[in-house]
Amino acid sequence: MIILGIETSCDETSAAVVEETGDASRPWRIRSNVVASQVAIHREWGGVVPELSARQHIRDICGVVERALEDAKGPRIDGVAVTQGPGLVGSLLVGLSFAKAFAWTRGVPLIPVHHLAGHIESLVLQGGEMPMPAIVLVVSGGHTSLYRISTPGVYELLGRTRDDAAGEAYDKVAKLLHLGYPGGPVIDRLARSGNERAIAFPRMRLTHADRNAPDLPGTRDFSFSGLKTSVLRHVGTRRETLGLTPADPLPDYETADICASFQRVVVDTLLDRLFDAARWYQARSVGIAGGVSANSRLRAEAEVRGAARQLPVFVPDLALSTDNAAMIAAAGLRRFRAGFDAQLDINAEASLAL
Ligand code: KG4
Numbered sequence: 001m002i003i004l005g006i007e008t009s010c011d012e013t014s015a016a017v018v019e020e021t022g023d024a025s026r027p028w029r030i031r032s033n034v035v036a037s038q039v040a041i042h043r044e045w046g047g048v049v050p051e052l053s054a055r056q057h058i059r060d061i062c063g064v065v066e067r068a069l070e071d072a073k074g075p076r077i078d079g080v081a082v083t084q085g086p087g088l089v090g091s092l093l094v095g096l097s098f099a100k101a102f103a104w105t106r107g108v109p110l111i112p113v114h115h116l117a118g119h120i121e122s123l124v125l126q127g128g129e130m131p132m133p134a135i136v137l138v139v140s141g142g143h144t145s146l147y148r149i150s151t152p153g154v155y156e157l158l159g160r161t162r163d164d165a166a167g168e169a170y171d172k173v174a175k176l177l178h179l180g181y182p183g184g185p186v187i188d189r190l191a192r193s194g195n196e197r198a199i200a201f202p203r204m205r206l207t208h209a210d211r212n213a214p215d216l217p218g219t220r221d222f223s224f225s226g227l228k229t230s231v232l233r234h235v236g237t238r239r240e241t242l243g244l245t246p247a248d249p250l251p252d253y254e255t256a257d258i259c260a261s262f263q264r265v266v267v268d269t270l271l272d273r274l275f276d277a278a279r280w281y282q283a284r285s286v287g288i289a290g291g292v293s294a295n296s297r298l299r300a301e302a303e304v305r306g307a308a309r310q311l312p313v314f315v316p317d318l319a320l321s322t323d324n325a326a327m328i329a330a331a332g333l334r335r336f337r338a339g340f341d342a343q344l345d346i347n348a349e350a351s352l353a354l
């Protein structure tokens with residue numbers, strides 16, 4: 001079984017060819033994985049502009065798929081997997097429409113995939129099947145969600161952010177410090193030369209039930225908006241003290257201290273929740289997926305905590321941590337193997353639930 005994957009939910013146009021290996025412990029092999037990033041286009045605006053994103057996907061999709069098929073060295077394609085949601089609806093529609101046309105003209109099945117199921121599958125692509133039960137944290141620009149997986153392909157939501165996603169907090173803090181977009185990689189780099197104990201930013205405390213979603217259990221939820229506001233206040237006060245305007249950067253050493261102190265709170269918060277849940281549910285492995293899993297501090301600290309508890313820690317390679325179609329193809333293979341086959345009248349869903 002060989003599948004073409006397509007991902008266009010946000011600011012990367014990606015296509016990949018992934019095949020089933022027949023080896024139960026390492027089920028998928030990547031034959032090609034092509035990513036055209038739009039970061040340079042959105043950087044000018046300080047964040048992703050949905051309309052520009054959709055239009056750029058239209059320009060890129062044909063070339064990216066052609067290249068993925070070429071790189072895969074011409075195998076037959078048995079099915080096409082595509083991100084159905086969540087994401088920017090105009091952007092999702094480009095990939096979904098392309099995938100429908102491809103499936104129809106080639107007479108192969110169309111398999112819709114949840115973007116986060118794709119991120120979780122990046123862990124299996126990288127390290128093979130996770131020992132079950134597993135606790136997986138998906139941290140990206142749009143999501144911070146904790147899942148329990150007892151059967152591969154079945155995800156139980158344990159908690160999620162009530163406001164900003166972790167990656168979004170990185171992006172907003174970077175914007176405030178005039179560090180450009182996306183914020184994660186630059187804060188990660190600058191934090192290395194800063195003092196992570198220089199500023200005592202607050203840790204998340206959730207003292208009340210989630211009023212916006214009373215039906216969700218919510219005991220393992222996250223919140224990053226308080227931290228972001230606290231960084232905003234600190235930066236405002238420092239600019240005032242130094243006689244700077246909001247357009248001026250702070251001195252380099254102060255910026256580095258803010259990055260390090262902010263990052264320490266984010267990393268501790270994420271890992272405390274992940275390892276607490278692992279202990280509570282007696283997990284046999286843990287994983288971290290999504291764009292923020294590229295963070296060097298998060299990866300290093302997760303390794304240390306995992307080793308101390310003798311728990312294997314799954315993280316994807318950097319190329320598989322940010323959005324890519326190989327993870328979508330792999331998640332599609334898993335769904336297809338479970339007997340799933342979609343009709344051609346499915347629609348993109350901006351807030352699809354997993
Ligand atoms: O998964 P992804 O590529 O797209 C979404 O589905 O959102 O994640 C993008 C996010 C951005 O917010 C970016 O700032 C963050 O991942 N990111 C990082 C790092 N690299 C990317 N955050 C922290 N540290 C990094 N090294």
Ligand code: ZN
Nearest residue numbers: 140290291323
């Ligand atoms: Zn993503």
